[in-house]
Amino acid sequence: MTWLVVGLGNPGSTYASTRHNVGYLVADVLAARMGGTFKKHSSGGADVVEGRLAGERAVLGRSRGYMNESGGPVSSLVKYFDVEADHLVVIHDELDIDFGALRVKLGGGDNGHNGLKSIRGSIGTGDFHRVRVGIGRPPGRQSVHDFVLKPYSSVERKDLPVYLEEAADAVESLMTRGLSETQSVFNR
Template sequence: MKATRLRWFLGRLVSPVRGAGATAPAPRTRNEREEDPVVDDAGAWLVVGLGNPGPGYAGHRHNVGYLVTDELARRLGSRWRSHKSGRADVVEGRLGAPGSPGPRIVLARPRSYMNELGGPVKALAGFYKTDLDHVVAIHDELDIDFGTLRVKRGGGDNGHNGLRSMRSSLGGGDFYRVRAGIGRPPGRQDVADFVLSDYAKRERDELALQVDTAADAVECLLTDGLERTQQRFNS
């Protein structure tokens, strides 16, 4: 990752700007922003960053999904805005280079806490006419080593309250998951305390790389499909 990108990422981690109106660098031109609304396309992908809202949670391991959606928003050159439901912040756009647009994408950060975010996700899926096979959850994973990434479709919740809430509200778990490993807590530290604690300073360079790679994996999944994404990213 280039030094300028790393500085931007660390700035987001230490002093994040959360909520509607949060701005990513290099905004798109007016013409690019005035594309047809994503809601008009039934094939839009809904990419949900799992986490807890508010600056007090921003640096927590449980919020790595937010960090990845921040990176994707930066790549789109777009802004977080409040969805009309008032239950989530969203970014709408297209993947792909100018002139050769790829899949339509809706990035989402529910405003509910982790164990209640399924309701807002269901509302967004209904609004954007997104089926379960076009939903992607980005989340932390205890049973994967820190710095490692796994991509899959379907499965249980493995004790993750955000996944449990999504499965319950959406009526099943057959959505895609981009799983960012955080590893198990050291010693006898409680799991809840571990996931709700900040990354150590010594971990931040590797975290920045993991976030960048996870964003790459989301883009690959939406453009090239699951099999190719797993071949490339499931290290």
């Protein structure tokens, strides 16, 4: 059975180092572990890396469009690679988790995350795995929109590489050890 691992984010250099693109950043770590680079998929809506990850057959994907429109490209990849929802892992930013922490879960709502909402609507279910990478809440009265689309602070950037590796480890653990054991290790 093939695993489809999708990192959420926005395309282009403007968004490359923003908090909202942490899913893309984790997907880049996983692509390096697979020894591959993202290439345009025949569906046209996504870039993919195909190969083995943690000994399992895997496809890494990321939408070529904006996060709020992730559902169409993810749905196309699910259909093309014949992936069941329980073998779909979506990596995304999470405001309700502090920077430096992450949570792994199966199913649930979209909690106001438009990328998740788009995916749920397109594949017809929310019963997929999520690796929720904490970015924390905006300071003071800063709007959520401005906060997620700004680059990480200089302090955060120092710790970010370790954090991205840990999120990638959580994805691999989910694929090889299952949800319960992965949660016991990474949900803290």
